[in-house]
Structure formats: C-alpha cells, structure tokens
Amino acid sequence: MKNNELNERRLQATPRGIGVMCDFYADRAENATLWDVEGREVIDFAAGIAVLNTGHRHPKIIAAIEKQLQSFTHTAYQIVPYESYVRLAERINERVPINGPVKTAFFSTGAEAVENAVKIARAYTKRPGLITFGGAFHGRTFMTMALTGKVAPYKIGFGPFPGSVYHAQYPNALHGVSTADTLQSLERIFKADIAPDQVAAVILEPVQGEGGFNVAPGEFMHALRALCDTHGILLIADEVQTGFARTGKLFAMEHYSVQPDLITMAKSLAGGMPLSAVSGRADIMDAPAPGGLGGTYAGNPLAVAAAHAVLDVIDDEKLCARATVLGQHLVEALNSAKANCPHIADIRAQGSMVAVEFNEPSSGQPSPEFTRQVQSKALAQGLLLLSCGVYGNVIRFLYPLTIPDAQFRKALEIITHSLTR
Numbered sequence: 001m002k003n004n005e006l007n008e009r010r011l012q013a014t015p016r017g018i019g020v021m022c023d024f025y026a027d028r029a030e031n032a033t034l035w036d037v038e039g040r041e042v043i044d045f046a047a048g049i050a051v052l053n054t055g056h057r058h059p060k061i062i063a064a065i066e067k068q069l070q071s072f073t074h075t076a077y078q079i080v081p082y083e084s085y086v087r088l089a090e091r092i093n094e095r096v097p098i099n100g101p102v103k104t105a106f107f108s109t110g111a112e113a114v115e116n117a118v119k120i121a122r123a124y125t126k127r128p129g130l131i132t133f134g135g136a137f138h139g140r141t142f143m144t145m146a147l148t149g150k151v152a153p154y155k156i157g158f159g160p161f162p163g164s165v166y167h168a169q170y171p172n173a174l175h176g177v178s179t180a181d182t183l184q185s186l187e188r189i190f191k192a193d194i195a196p197d198q199v200a201a202v203i204l205e206p207v208q209g210e211g212g213f214n215v216a217p218g219e220f221m222h223a224l225r226a227l228c229d230t231h232g233i234l235l236i237a238d239e240v241q242t243g244f245a246r247t248g249k250l251f252a253m254e255h256y257s258v259q260p261d262l263i264t265m266a267k268s269l270a271g272g273m274p275l276s277a278v279s280g281r282a283d284i285m286d287a288p289a290p291g292g293l294g295g296t297y298a299g300n301p302l303a304v305a306a307a308h309a310v311l312d313v314i315d316d317e318k319l320c321a322r323a324t325v326l327g328q329h330l331v332e333a334l335n336s337a338k339a340n341c342p343h344i345a346d347i348r349a350q351g352s353m354v355a356v357e358f359n360e361p362s363s364g365q366p367s368p369e370f371t372r373q374v375q376s377k378a379l380a381q382g383l384l385l386l387s388c389g390v391y392g393n394v395i396r397f398l399y400p401l402t403i404p405d406a407q408f409r410k411a412l413e414i415i416t417h418s419l420t421r
C-alpha cells in the first residue's frame with residue numbers, strides 16, 4: 001500500500017471535517033516508534049494525543065487485553081456486572097487526590113466523562129450554571145463544545161450550544177492575564193451573567209492541553225477553591241490530558257494544595273483502549289438516580305483490563321518520577337536552543353507536559369507559520385510533533401514515558417536541529 005493512494009481514497013471516502021494531520025498511514029508501532037505503510041519509521045511524540053504514556057503495545061497491557069479476550073468482551077456492565085470494573089474503581093478511588101470516601105464511574109471517551117461530570121454536578125447542586133475558561137478544550141459533544149473556549153475549528157457551524165455556560169479568563173503570564181485578572185473576570189460573570197448561587201460547577205484543566213499547555217498557577221487554584229467554597233460551587237478538574245503520570249504525578253491536581261470535588265480522566269487511563277472515568281466525592285457521585293448514568297459500552301471489559309495493566313506499569317516502571325526527569329531534560333534542551341532561536345517566546349512545563357511557544361521576533365505576534373516549520377523539519381528527520389494553543393503557535397511534547405533513553409536523546413537532537421537550523 002502507498003500513502004499517496006490511501007490519501008486519495010481517504011478524501012473520497014471520509015469527510016473533510018475529520019481533519020487529518022499526517023499524510024502517511026500507520027502500519028505498526030512499538031513503544032515510542034511508529035512505522036508507516038511504506039516502512040518509514042518515526043519517533044512518536046504525539047502518542048495518540050496523550051493516550052500512550054505507557055507507549056505503544058506495552059507487553060503487560062497486551063497480555064491483560066488478551067487474557068480478557070479469552071473470558072468475555074462485553075456484557076454491558078449495567079446488565080451483567082463484572083469484578084474488574086469494581087476493582088478498577090477501588091484502585092482509582094484510592095489514588096485520586098480527593099480526601100474522604102470517593103466513587104468512580106466509567107465511560108468511553110473524554111467528552112463523555114466531562115458530560116457526565118456536568119450531569120452529576122447539576123444533579124447534586126440542583127443548579128444549572130457552569131463556568132469554564134478561555135482556551136479550554138473539553139470535547140466535541142454539544143455540552144463539551146459549549147464548555148470549550150476556542151471557536152475555530154471546534155465550534156464553527158455547530159451552534160446553538162447548551163446554555164448556562166460562561167467563560168472566564170484562564171491565567172496566562174505570556175499573554176498578559178494575571179490571576180487577579182482571572183478572578184476579576186469571574187466576578188464580572190457573577191455580576192453580569194449569573195448569580196453564584198445558580199452555578200453548579202467551575203470546570204478547568206489544571207494544565208490546559210489543547211489550549212497550549214498553560215499551567216494553572218497555585219494561587220489561582222487556591223483562589224478558585226475558596227470561591228467555590230464560598231458559593232457552594234463544585235470544582236471539577238478535567239484531567240483527561242494531564243492524568244496518569246504525564247505531569248510527574250498520577251494526577252496533576254496532586255501538584256496543588258487544594259482538591260477538586262470531581263475529576264474527569266480518559267486518554268492514558270487505558271493505554272490505547274477507549275475508557276474514561278469520573279471520580280469524585282461519594283456524596284456527589286451518588287446524586288443521580290439509578291439508571292441516570294452509564295452507557296452500552298461504558299467500562300468495556302477489554303479497556304478495563306488494559307487500565308489495570310496501565311496502573312501496574314506506571315507503578316512498576318516508576319513513570320511519575322520518569323516523567324519529571326524526562327521533562328527536565330527536554331526543558332534544558334529547549335533552554336539551550338533558545339539562544340539560537342529568537343522565535344521562542346516561552347518554554348513551560350509541568351513534568352513531561354512540556355511546551356514551547358513561538359512568536360515572530362520582529363512583531364512579538366504569535367507565529368503559527370514558524371510552528372508548522374518546526375513540525376515539518378522535525379518530521380523530515382523522523383520525529384512526529386503535535387502543535388496546540390489558541391493561536392496554533394505552540395509545540396507540545398507527548399512522548400511515551402516508557403521511551404528508551406537513547407531514543408529520547410535522539411529526539412532531543414532532532415528538536416534542537418529543527419529549532420536552530
């Protein structure tokens with residue numbers, strides 16, 4: 001099979017709305033390496049958009065899925081339940097950074113987890129309002145599109161969206177938004193749009209993912225928690241992209257001194273199988289009536305088996321510590337490249353959630369062009385990089401945390417070349 005032929009067939013058979021980044025097609029993959037159908041090899045720093053913290057086809061994850069295949073692949077948990085689901089909930093309940101009794105429900109996609117967190121928050125508080133942030137990304141369903149704080153390409157032509165959703169500013173030092181500005185934007189929402197006692201939840205990504213790997217400052221998270229407590233509003237952390245060792249902790253909220261009420265997770269939870277979850281304070285999680293939550297495929301047995309193996313691998317291979325170390329090496333390499341790359345406007349990181357933002361040196365304006373150049377230079381040398389950011393001027397690095405040291409060093413060389421030559 002040839003990539004060119006496949007591209008032609010793709011354009012005929014599938015809609016353009018499913019935008020596809022690469023013009024080559026996957027054939028096979030192993031840990032941090034991916035081969036296309038023409039036998040070309042790339043180092044995969046996209047990792048299926050943050051899904052493969054444990055790499056492609058980790059032997060322990062494959063073995064767990066194969067074992068589950070031998071017993072059953074689907075019963076619909078709400079019809080005939082299975083122990084592995086309950087045990088995974090128990091394991092996650094022990095690990096989420098929320099004190100006191102915690103419960104967990106499983107779904108399939110990140111958007112579905114966010115949808116359900118909203119359902120649970122509304123059922124518990126009996127309030128309609130939701131506050132989210134500019135630059136946020138929460139998914140492609142209607143409620144999650146409404147919550148998302150980036151118009152193009154996610155919202156164009158798809159409205160109207162569910163109401164009672166208000167966007168505050170997310171702190172961003174580079175773009176001149178301080179924590180004080182953010183808190184002021186929240187106060188403005190309470191004055192102009194909705195009374196705080198009508199707000200069910202504030203939902204935020206502790207590190208904005210699609211929005212540019214913007215790390216929430218500790219003082220901001222602290223102030224948000226206090227605001228929520230004052231008004232009886234729930235705090236929902238969307239850890240779909242930050243979860244499962246990426247930031248150097250199992251959950252990014254472990255970096256903060258305050259706790260959320262609910263956490264959504266997906267992506268690296270099941271190492272490539274579709275599984276998502278909502279965890280939260282037991283009293284909140286129990287608000288919806290029986291039958292209100294679930295889904296035919298929610299908590300699929302193969303995906304649940306994979307998630308157990310993911311948790312084992314994260315512990316056995318100390319991937320949280322590894323995320324911290326790899327992230328430091330990458331930040332050092334980016335800092336060294338800075339002297340020869342005037343386009344670099346910012347380098348930011350929480351563990352291995354590392355990003356570099358590019359501006360035009362002359363104007364200081366965001367440079368999506370330079371970002372694309374870096375991506376294509378890296379790809380020409382065999383490294384697949386993803387961009388992000390409201391202006392498309394950020395490169396984010398999402399390598400498997402299981403990547404061998406030598407391959408990681410090679411990738412750093414390619415990054416340095418792509419930035420400086």
Ligand code: PMP
Nearest residue numbers: 109110111137138139209240241
């Ligand atoms: N929330 C966050 C923070 C995400 O990064 C994403 C996906 N990029 C989603 C939700 C949506 O997840 P999914 O694509 O699995 O629906």
